[in-house]
Amino acid sequence: xxxxxxxxxxxxxPARYASTRLPGKPLADxxxxxxxxHVAERARASGxxxxxxxxxxxxxxxxxxxxxxxxxxxxxxxxxxTDRLAEAAxxxxxxxxxxxxxxxxxxxxxxPAMIAAALAPFADPAVEMTTLCRRxxxxxxxxxPNVVKAVVGHDGxxxxxxxxxxxxxxxxxxxxxxxxxxxxxxxxxxxxxxRRATVLRLAALPPTALEETEMLEQLRxxxxxxxIKVVQTELDSIGVDTDADVARxxxxxxxxxxxxxxxxxHEHHAQP
Numbered sequence: 001x002x003x004x005x006x007x008x009x010x011x012x013x014p015a016r017y018a019s020t021r022l023p024g025k026p027l028a029d030x031x032x033x034x035x036x037x038h039v040a041e042r043a044r045a046s047g048x049x050x051x052x053x054x055x056x057x058x059x060x061x062x063x064x065x066x067x068x069x070x071x072x073x074x075x076x077x078x079x080x081x082t083d084r085l086a087e088a089a090x091x092x093x094x095x096x097x098x099x100x101x102x103x104x105x106x107x108x109x110x111x112p113a114m115i116a117a118a119l120a121p122f123a124d125p126a127v128e129m130t131t132l133c134r135r136x137x138x139x140x141x142x143x144x145p146n147v148v149k150a151v152v153g154h155d156g157x158x159x160x161x162x163x164x165x166x167x168x169x170x171x172x173x174x175x176x177x178x179x180x181x182x183x184x185x186x187x188x189x190x191x192x193x194x195r196r197a198t199v200l201r202l203a204a205l206p207p208t209a210l211e212e213t214e215m216l217e218q219l220r221x222x223x224x225x226x227x228i229k230v231v232q233t234e235l236d237s238i239g240v241d242t243d244a245d246v247a248r249x250x251x252x253x254x255x256x257x258x259x260x261x262x263x264x265x266h267e268h269h270a271q272p
Contacts, residue, residue: 007099007119009193010050011043012088014081015105017057021241026060026105028246031253035240036060037067038108038253044069046112048101054088055105079207080217086203089196096197104190106240108249114235118193121156121229128198129221130229131158133186134236142181148216150188150230158228161188161216186230189237192218202226 015026015036022028026036036053043051053064053071056078061071072091078084085102094100099122101115114132121127133150136142142149145163153159160166169182194202208223210216221228240246 007122008049009099009101009119010052010092010094011046011048011101011103011115012085013039013043013051013053013103013105014084014088015053015055015060016078016081016084017055017060019106019241022243022246024059025240025246026055027063028240030108030246030250031257033067034060034063035108035246035249036064036105037069039103039105039110040064040067040069042108042110042112043101043103043115046101046115048115050092052088052092053105054084056084080203082199082217083203086199089199094196096195098196100194100196100199102192102194102199104239107191107237108240109252110191110237111235114189114191114233114237115193117231117233117235118191121231122193122195127227127229128195129202129226130193130231131218132189132191132233133230134189134233136181136185136187139181141187142185148188148190150186152184152186152230152232156229156231158218158222158230160222161214161218163214163216186232187236188218188230189233190239191237198226 017024019025028035030038040051051069053069054074055061056074056076061073064071072088074084074087089100103110118130118132121130141147143165149162149166150158151160151166167182202221205220205224208220210223211219
């Protein structure tokens with residue numbers, strides 16, 4: 001069974017052309033195909049009913065359509081990817097209870113199984129929104145403000161998200177102790193799934209103080225009382241924000257392709 005096949009859902013891929021650090025990055029060439037197409041192909045492999053690229057630029061829409069994917073042109077003035085996602089969800093006319101998965105357009109190595117993991121909690125009709133996290137074990141990664149940390153309660157719901165190194169391990173400052181990553185330190189993986197009504201409500205809410213302080217839009221949901229179920233996974237992905245990230249992903253894709261070509265082909269002969 002394909003990942004996520006037991007749940008009816010639609011994947012929306014927000015893809016903005018005017019990236020601050022890497023303009024036009026959804027169109028970055030990765031092994032002969034635009035980055036956004038790699039994302040869409042992996043989303044399709046999750047078993048999604050539909051995969052739609054939501055963009056502000058005709059060049060991105062044309063690239064998606066040229067590779068067999070649907071695309072919607074959305075307003076160019078959206079402040080966040082959630083706002084673009086909400087406009088696309090409204091334009092598609094989905095039912096309020098339908099599940100919408102937000103897969104970022106700069107995650108070309110996203111594993112379809114990660115989408116399936118985010119869908120599992122929706123078996124509970126009370127769940128409105130989900131995301132993913134991965135256990136942190138590397139101290140450098142834990143201290144990096146570009147790695148967002150998720151603080152998760154024992155019920156699996158998010159308590160907070162931060163760029164700071166949280167939770168703080170007070171015992172690590174004692175004489176004779178060694179700095180280590182706390183046991184319940186998690187990296188937040190920015191893949192979200194929502195009920196359609198929830199994403200529309202979230203986009204209609206005003207930005208909040210914590211959201212603007214940390215520059216993390218998921219804090220808007222928490223501050224307004226929308227609970228986020230956090231699913232732990234062993235998988236990870238690579239967000240592309242710089243030319244160095246593009247080079248790294250190209251190398252990984254090339255290595256993966258080389259391994260695939262090197263695998264022996266076993267012939268199967270029909271039985272007499």
